[in-house]
Amino acid sequence: MSSNHRSDGASAKKKTTLIADGAYASTENTNLAEANNIDLVTTSLLGKAPNEVQAHFKLDTENHKVLECPAGKKPYKTRYYGKTGTYRASFTKKDCQDCPLQEHCGMKPQKKSNYVMITEKTVQRALYLKKYSLAEYQELAKIRNGVEGIPSILRRRYNVDHMPVRGYLRSKMRFAFKVAAINVKRVLKKAKQGCLLPNFGEKLQDFRENLSSLQQPIRLCA
Template identity: 45%
Template sequence: MLFLPGKEISPESLQNPTDPDATYRKQYGHSTGYVANIVNAYNEENQVITHYDLEPNTYSDPKFTEDILQSLSETLSPTQKKIISVDGAFYNDDLSQEAKKQNIELVPSQLTGAKPNPDKFGYDQFEVEEKEQKVVTCPAGQTPDESYYDAKKKCYTVKMDKAICEACPLQEQCPIKPQKKKNVVRFSEKRYRNDQVRAKMETEEYHQLANSRAGVEGIPSVLRRRYDVDHMPIRGLVRSKIWFGFKIAAMNFKSLVK
């Protein structure tokens, strides 16, 4: 019998002979089995779960968002503006750009990854002319000596006159770096858009949109306590997904028929 170190064992390895579809994932504690995702639509009077999915628990959060966008593209008119408030783990810039093509705005509750330096301006403070793909002004409103866009790396480069930067009252907050001939700053298109999102997060309107997730946050707890979804008496992905669907239907019925 061969025993392997835990790190060498695939998460997709067999966890239980009676449930070959179940997988292992070390996130939010150790778990074996499946992970579910739900989409909750609401108005001032009612709320209803419009989409649900259940997959092996190695299924990534962004992949759930990708699946939802695909489903919505097949069922809703692209002319209808839609806003989806999501947890930060379900959001990334690529998904946001794909959503915009369908007239959908993804509103993350937070952004994952490294946090920017709070003592420096965000790159959104540079004014970018996206059609011409160049930076037209710095945070102080000065015009760059040079500005160009690297389409391969999807990155902006800005070169400023050193004398202008040295006289600028905002130089301590500016992310630009001094070099031999010019002061230079480079930032990716993705970072620029993420900083735009971070700036929006500070607005009251954004707080209201993000807080709309409060209605869906309690649903997993209800499904666990009232509908016992952690202990469904069946095995296998397809059967588990169908059984979970019955739970969702029961919850919707109870929510709508009061």
């Protein structure tokens, strides 16, 4: 996603949904999309996925402090490491003793206290993971997975990356026939399953007659 964007009044009033590959699932791209009124939906997160519980950490990004943990406990000490952008929050043993979230928040025990290492990126990725685990976003991800299946078949089975002809027109014709082959196989599969319309045979015959009535034949070679 390009950084040359317009985040002023030129942003679209109606929110646009953009479905992209998991490689675009970054905090920078998500913030950039939100600034331009775009709902960026990716199929998956790259790298290690955080726990959804970590989305509930409250951070003061201006003063670089951890305000609350997911259970609502306030740390008695916070430290910020500017080079890595990491927050270290220390909690008392009593705060974490009976907490049901201690196995999920990333807490690490010590002799006298417990601590958590968290970053703004981790919190945002956890928010992203929680948001896109909803059923409506999973359905959007399926749309892209379905679309991606066709180019994958064309490359693996029909070898479209290596056309045995030269020239734009010839390559375009061969590519069109390969796409048509996929459609024909799908139609035949549906026909065997009995999923087609009752009058499908008549429509197919009409199509053949219209095709044969073309005045100009299609030239397959130059």
